[in-house]
Structures are given as structure tokens and as C-alpha cells.
Amino acid sequence: MTPVLRAAxxxxxxxxxxxxxxxxxxxxxxxxxxxAFYLLQQLQVASFLGIIASGxxxxxxxxxxxxxxxWVVTIGGMTATAATGWWGEPFAWLGPLVAIASGSxxxxxxxxxxxxxxxxxxxxxxxxxxxxxxxxxxxxxxxxPVDRATPILKWLAVHETFHVPHAAIVWAIFGLLVxxxxxxxxxxxxxxxxxxxxxxxYPSGVNTRSILIAAFIASGACSAFSGAVLxxxxxxxxxxxxxxxxxxxxxxxxxxxxxxxxxxxxxxGTIAGVILITVLDSILSVAQIPExxxxxxxxxxxxxxxxxYGRARRTEG
Amino acid sequence: MxxxxxxxxxxxxxxxxxxxxVAMFVIYIVKxxxxxxxxxxxxxxxxxxxxxxxxxxxxxxxxxxxLDLSVGMTFVLTNCLASALLNGPPWMIALGVIxxxxxxxxxxxxxxxxxxYGRLQPIIATLATSAIFYGLALTIRPIPGGTIDPxxxxxxxxxxxxxxxxxxxxxxVVLIVWVPFQLSMTGRGCYAVGSSESAARMTGINIxxxxxxxxxxxxxxxSLAGLLxxxxxxxxxxxxxxxxxxxxxxxxxxxxxxTSLMGGTGGAIGSIFGAFVLRNVSDLLFVFDIDPLVEPFIxxxxxxxxxxxxxxxxxxxxNRLQFLGVGR
Numbered sequence: 349m350t351p352v353l354r355a356a357x358x359x360x361x362x363x364x365x366x367x368x369x370x371x372x373x374x375x376x377x378x379x380x381x382x383x384a385f386y387l388l389q390q391l392q393v394a395s396f397l398g399i400i401a402s403g404x405x406x407x408x409x410x411x412x413x414x415x416x417x418x419w420v421v422t423i424g425g426m427t428a429t430a431a432t433g434w435w436g437e438p439f440a441w442l443g444p445l446v447a448i449a450s451g452s453x454x455x456x457x458x459x460x461x462x463x464x465x466x467x468x469x470x471x472x473x474x475x476x477x478x479x480x481x482x483x484x485x486x487x488x489x490x491x492x493p494v495d496r497a498t499p500i501l502k503w504l505a506v507h508e509t510f511h512v513p514h515a516a517i518v519w520a521i522f523g524l525l526v527x528x529x530x531x532x533x534x535x536x537x538x539x540x541x542x543x544x545x546x547x548x549x550y551p552s553g554v555n556t557r558s559i560l561i562a563a564f565i566a567s568g569a570c571s572a573f574s575g576a577v578l579x580x581x582x583x584x585x586x587x588x589x590x591x592x593x594x595x596x597x598x599x600x601x602x603x604x605x606x607x608x609x610x611x612x613x614x615x616x617g618t619i620a621g622v623i624l625i626t627v628l629d630s631i632l633s634v635a636q637i638p639e640x641x642x643x644x645x646x647x648x649x650x651x652x653x654x655x656x657y658g659r660a661r662r663t664e665g
Numbered sequence: 666m667x668x669x670x671x672x673x674x675x676x677x678x679x680x681x682x683x684x685x686x687v688a689m690f691v692i693y694i695v696k697x698x699x700x701x702x703x704x705x706x707x708x709x710x711x712x713x714x715x716x717x718x719x720x721x722x723x724x725x726x727x728x729x730x731x732l733d734l735s736v737g738m739t740f741v742l743t744n745c746l747a748s749a750l751l752n753g754p755p756w757m758i759a760l761g762v763i764x765x766x767x768x769x770x771x772x773x774x775x776x777x778x779x780x781x782y783g784r785l786q787p788i789i790a791t792l793a794t795s796a797i798f799y800g801l802a803l804t805i806r807p808i809p810g811g812t813i814d815p816x817x818x819x820x821x822x823x824x825x826x827x828x829x830x831x832x833x834x835x836x837x838v839v840l841i842v843w844v845p846f847q848l849s850m851t852g853r854g855c856y857a858v859g860s861s862e863s864a865a866r867m868t869g870i871n872i873x874x875x876x877x878x879x880x881x882x883x884x885x886x887x888s889l890a891g892l893l894x895x896x897x898x899x900x901x902x903x904x905x906x907x908x909x910x911x912x913x914x915x916x917x918x919x920x921x922x923x924t925s926l927m928g929g930t931g932g933a934i935g936s937i938f939g940a941f942v943l944r945n946v947s948d949l950l951f952v953f954d955i956d957p958l959v960e961p962f963i964x965x966x967x968x969x970x971x972x973x974x975x976x977x978x979x980x981x982x983x984n985r986l987q988f989l990g991v992g993r
Contacts, residue, residue, distance in 0.1 A: 647795070648797060
């Protein structure tokens, strides 16, 4: 078993246990929490974060980070809806593909900067985020040309098959792709190897630069696609729609399983993190505690979980 | 190694930021056409010093190879606290200022303790504390406002009618905090930890103390910036966007100022000019009559250009291996 597929490790089970505990606590507060409708709705809301986190996980496994998530998500939503405006109604179905393309191009730039110029990913993606924000704002001004969600986006986000929201199915597909890619392809092995030590992987004959670039592109495609689905869910694309997703995405990936220094991580851990954060968010907002409290609780829980499971090994020597 | 050449190499980042700022400032003054007016200098100084203080704060953890993503929220929290405390008789205001600075120290100490004793990764630990600080700021000031004694705004006027007081504050911070810190054993320890933790450990440097001090001073400096903001706006505002912007801008300023995010090289002086460069962008856009909406684009480009310049060495490197997995 590869580290990526080691599903049943203890921290992941504990994270899932936490989710169940939260839902039960929520159920005591209000029985509505235990209804299938509510739980499926949570799954739907979680899927936007889940798709973003799937892509981000690959980058974090490499030992890098991507801070350009907010505006890549936004540009995904914008281009997905704007496709109708550019080529007319008949080509509206191209929207999600355009979103994936735009996200990939931006992250290609990220990958080039990190892999070729060796600029720390944190800085380069931060700068890229500002640049993308500038481009979006420049072109759309105060209001986007066409920001209405197209039928295909709505179909992806809110329609259901057998009561399962399509958004959750899309997340499952993306998640499956990531798990297969990491666990079953040479690419996945290289990603883990680079996360462990690029210094050793490179002389072993792996073209680490292309792996880095490919990983960034894949994560860009995920973020931008999530933006497209999010636009379908919200009914429209809007400025800064990706802003609330950066910190939860990093937290979800890091919360359980994936060390921000690369090396280790598991996809079930990321799923657990995503669902935990979504349920927590939802319960805190439904319980109608003042806006400040969720922030404090959110921070405290992340710290608590990290203190128990996320500590770095004590450095020797 | 000694002499001017060594000095030039060591401070190339700071010099680059300084030259860039002077060039931008001269263009701004010339293009603006009203000459070197006091009001103009004041505006540039006040805006710049605010970010410069946050940037100096960010420099310290970065030197140790860490990062403080909560610096913007510490800034916002202390701003909100100051807006609630800086009122009443003079002794109350003085007490309020001390309480605000103490809060900054506590914020920094929490970050430092989580990272040093809790052994958490700096990014995630400070990410989490920033959420907590924001929650506290919201509790103190759910809606923007506050009644602040106007005497506090003395910080935003001129000294002897010519020198902006905010610049004096900045100079004082450099002379009283940064210079002694850099010369101290603890400060040197920060550089050493950032260069190579294992080497620093074997040299017998007190790594824990260096790290902890870096984060505590970071919180203290952020609270000074919070006080200055309160003096400028005479109100408190728990704004999530302002916290985020200051955190990101502070990282950008640190990088433009030549401090390596890997830690170990750089310094606060470069960050100050980095902050002024970033803050001057909006002024330049204004005089060239460019849509202010372009500002993030230009700021991002400047950041990318600054870091890309530093990577020329990579393209010229005879052996690519030396740039792989730095610090591993």
C-alpha cells in the first residue's frame, strides 16, 4: 500500500468521528440536522471546497503551496459564465471547459515560476493572485459582461440524480482522479518523491520540473472548475467569489493527513478535513452565535487538532 | 570578507528597493507638478509608515525561516482595541497605549509558543490564530467606529513643522527595536536559525529563545502599526479585507526588500523601502491617470518582477542541484 492510499489510519478515523459527533450535537440542538436533506445539502456545499482541496493537495504533497486559489476560483466562475457572452448561447456548454483552460493557464505560469525560476511558491502564487485579480477587475470593471449561470453550470451544481446533488458527484470524480493519479501512476510516485526530497529525486532521473509544472496545472484546473460549479450554485459569478475558500482549503488539506512540508498525506484525510470544516461552518451559522464566535472556534479547533496530530517531529541533533 | 563590495552584496535587496522607491517617488513628484508640498509628503509618509511597520514585523519571523500570516489580524485587533481604550484623561490614554502594546506582545507570544513549544508549522499555526484574532476584533468592534481622543492624532502631524511624526516613529522603531535586536545574541540567533537550524543548534544558539523573540517582537510591532492606524482614522474597524491585505502586502514588502523567504538573509531596512514602493504604486497610478482598479495588477507584477530578478542566478547556475530542495 502506498502512503496515499493508506485509508484507515487513526487520525482520519478520528476526524470522521469528529464529524459524526458534530452532527449528533447539532441534532440535539435541532433534529433537522439529522435529516437526509440536510446532510445531502452539506455534501453539496462541501463539494466546492472538496474540488479545490483535491487539486491543492497535490501541490502541498510536493512541499509547495498555492495562494492564488481565490482569484483562480473567481476567474473560473467568470469565464464559465462569460463564454455565453463571447460566443453566444449555443456555445454556453463550453463554459466549464473554458474555466478549466483559464485556470490551467494561470497555474502554468505558477508552475513555470516555481519550477524554472525557483521562486518560493508562496511568493510567486501570491503575486500571481494579485495579477489575476487585476486582470479580472480590469476587464469586468464593476460588473461582469455576462455573469448569469448557464444551464449547464446549474446542472452541474444544483441538479440531482436520485437525490444526490451533481456537485457531490463531480467532487467524487475529481477525488477519484486524484487518488488514482497519486496512487497508480508514476506521476503520483514522483510527486511523493519530490515532496520527500527533490534533491534526491532529480538525480534519480526524474524530470522534476515538468512534474512540478504538471501538478500546478492540475490544481489550477480543479480550482477554476470549482469556481464554475460555484457560479452555477450561486446563480451568478461575482468578484472575489473565491476569497472565502483559500484558508479553509489549506486547513482542510493540512488539518488531517497532509503535512505542509510535503512527504505524507492521504486523500481520505482531505475528505475528512473538507467535511469537518463544512459541517462546522454550517452548524456555527445555524446555531446563530454572533459572527465573531465561529471565527474563534474555527481557529481553536484547527490549533487543537494540529497540536494533537500535526506536530513536526522533534528535530534531532 | 569585508569592505564595500561585501556590504553591497549583502544589502543588494535593500538597495534595490531603495532605488526603486526613490525613482518612483521622483516620477510622482515631477509628474504631479505641484512640487514637494508638505501635504503630499505627509500623505506618502503616513501611508508608507503604516505598511512599513507591519513589514518590519513580518521580517522577523521570515528571517527565522517562518512566516506570520496573523500579522494583519494582530494589526486589526490592536486597532479595534485601541479604538475602545484610547479615551478619557491622559493617564487613561497612556494606560490604553500600554494595554494595546501588551496585547500585541501576547498575540505574538501565542504564535511563538504554538510554533516553538507546540511544534506546529508556522503557516498553519498563524493561519488559525489569525481567525481567532479576527473573532476577538469583531467582538470588540462589531461595527466600525469608536470615540477616540483627538490628541492621539498627534502621531499623524509634523514635528517642528517639517518632519512627519510618523517617520519619526518609524525611525524610533528602527533605532530602539531593530538595531539592538539585530546586534543582540538573540537577533543573530534568528539569522542563524534561518540559515541552517541544525548548524545553529550545534553552535549552541538558544534556538527556542530566538524564535520566540521573533514572533513576540512581530506582534509588538504590529500593535504599534495598529496604534498608528487608530491615530490616523480615529476609529476602529474589524475588517477582514484590511487584515488580509496587510498580511499579503507585508510579505510582498519583505520580499521586495531583499529578505529571503527561506530565512537567514535580509533585514528590516529593506522591508521598509519595500513597503514604501508598494504604497507608492497607487499614487503613481493616480498621477498617470490610470484606473485605480489596475492597482492589484501592478502590485502583483512588481512583486513577481522583484522575485524574478533574484532568480537570474538560477538560470546562470552551473549546477542545478544546488537549488533543489533548499533547507532539506
